[in-house]
Amino acid sequence: MKTIKAAVCHSFGDPLKIEDIQIRAPQAGEVEVTLDAVAICHSDISFAEGAWGGSLPAVYGHEAAGRVSAVGDGVNGLSEGDSVVVTLIRSCGTCPSCAGGAPTLCETPYDGDKGPIKTADGGKLHQAMACGAFAEAVVVDQRQVVKIGEDIPKASAALIACGVITGVGAVVNAAGLRAGQDVVVIGAGGVGLNAIQGARIAGARRIVAVDMSEEKLAVAKEFGATDGILASEAKPWSQAKRAMGRGADAVIVTVGAIPAYDTAPRYLAYGGRVIMVGMPHSGDTSTYEPVVMAAVGQGMIGSKMGDVVIQRDIPWMVDLYGQGRLKLDELISGTWELGQINDAIADTKTGSARRNVILFDR
Numbered sequence: 001m002k003t004i005k006a007a008v009c010h011s012f013g014d015p016l017k018i019e020d021i022q023i024r025a026p027q028a029g030e031v032e033v034t035l036d037a038v039a040i041c042h043s044d045i046s047f048a049e050g051a052w053g054g055s056l057p058a059v060y061g062h063e064a065a066g067r068v069s070a071v072g073d074g075v076n077g078l079s080e081g082d083s084v085v086v087t088l089i090r091s092c093g094t095c096p097s098c099a100g101g102a103p104t105l106c107e108t109p110y111d112g113d114k115g116p117i118k119t120a121d122g123g124k125l126h127q128a129m130a131c132g133a134f135a136e137a138v139v140v141d142q143r144q145v146v147k148i149g150e151d152i153p154k155a156s157a158a159l160i161a162c163g164v165i166t167g168v169g170a171v172v173n174a175a176g177l178r179a180g181q182d183v184v185v186i187g188a189g190g191v192g193l194n195a196i197q198g199a200r201i202a203g204a205r206r207i208v209a210v211d212m213s214e215e216k217l218a219v220a221k222e223f224g225a226t227d228g229i230l231a232s233e234a235k236p237w238s239q240a241k242r243a244m245g246r247g248a249d250a251v252i253v254t255v256g257a258i259p260a261y262d263t264a265p266r267y268l269a270y271g272g273r274v275i276m277v278g279m280p281h282s283g284d285t286s287t288y289e290p291v292v293m294a295a296v297g298q299g300m301i302g303s304k305m306g307d308v309v310i311q312r313d314i315p316w317m318v319d320l321y322g323q324g325r326l327k328l329d330e331l332i333s334g335t336w337e338l339g340q341i342n343d344a345i346a347d348t349k350t351g352s353a354r355r356n357v358i359l360f361d362r
Helices: 042-048 154-174 190-202 214-222 236-244 258-267 290-295 310-323 338-349
Strands: 002-008 017-023 030-039 063-071 083-086 117-119 137-141 145-147 182-186 206-211 227-230 248-253 268-276 299-302 332-336 355-359
Touching: 002 338, 017 137, 017 338, 030 083, 030 154, 042 338, 063 137, 063 154, 083 154, 145 310, 154 190, 154 248, 154 268, 154 310, 154 332, 154 355, 182 190, 182 236, 182 258, 190 206, 190 214, 190 248, 206 214, 206 236, 214 227, 227 236, 236 258, 248 258, 258 268, 332 338, 338 355
Parallel strands: 182 206, 182 248, 206 227, 248 268, 268 299, 332 355
Antiparallel strands: 002 017, 017 117, 030 063, 030 137, 030 355, 063 083, 083 145
16 A cells, blocks of 8 residues: 545535545556546535535545556556546446446446545545545556547546546437537536537537526637527527527536426427436436427437547547647636645636646646
8 A cells, every 4th residue: 555645525515635545556457547637527526515425535536637657467458657538437348238338337336435545544435436536646447547648738638537528428429419400508617518519529500508607608609609598598498499490409408407407308309309417416306298208209318428438439539639629728727736626626616617627746
């Protein structure tokens, strides 16, 4: 076991504490990654606030990039020194979902209480989301990482691990958008901006962003939205349909707000689909009229992590970034040190940040 610094949650809703923790060496099929950057996702904040329960104490964080610093037995295709993106998508490779090409839905449970990290005195420490990346290093399964080139900055690469693959993947994989179709993206935050990028890359005809903030709608147009509608306006779905000349083929809900889910079907064209991405708190419920959706062939489906296969999807996203077709640098609102993580979280909670990134001083 070696000692590293990490931001630890001891009580839901309380500030994270920077402290020493222990991390073991990688075992068979695992790699150790010394991190250069980890972004703050709203899911991390929701977990730390107790929105979905969980075991404590815990180390959160799951959007990360760094270098492989140790390799366990049986690891293929990764070596010490490789630059990598680290994701929370831990897939067994053999369950029905993994074998069927849906690793984000892996059915093999992972017990973070028995993961590679412990408190400084050897006590239980939960590796949240199979990652625990609010720390100087992580030990994860080899299937959770993807090798990347040296030319992409780690702060930008870290964003691909969750927000980018979730947003782009929701459009390309879950919605299966075809060129010329119309899209509404509800929520123009980090994931929403990437859904907008995904729609642009896929060749959407009209991309309508819906948000509560005029400022965010302006940013959404920089990322490819053709139109912006304030969610606070009366019947924003009517305005969106006027902008498109019809209903949307896909509505991507990227926020966890129940009103967004309640109204999402109203934006749809006949045969359209609502893609549910945003995560409300446990126990929150939404309502809709199933008879309407049944009558015109509409549907609602969930999309976890953009339904990606990271070894397939992350490399082409990195390549699009290199071509200048996928914006990553522009998603970064600010950079912070690990000791400033509570300030970075507070800034993220204001709703104005696209993505705040923690950088580790090497």
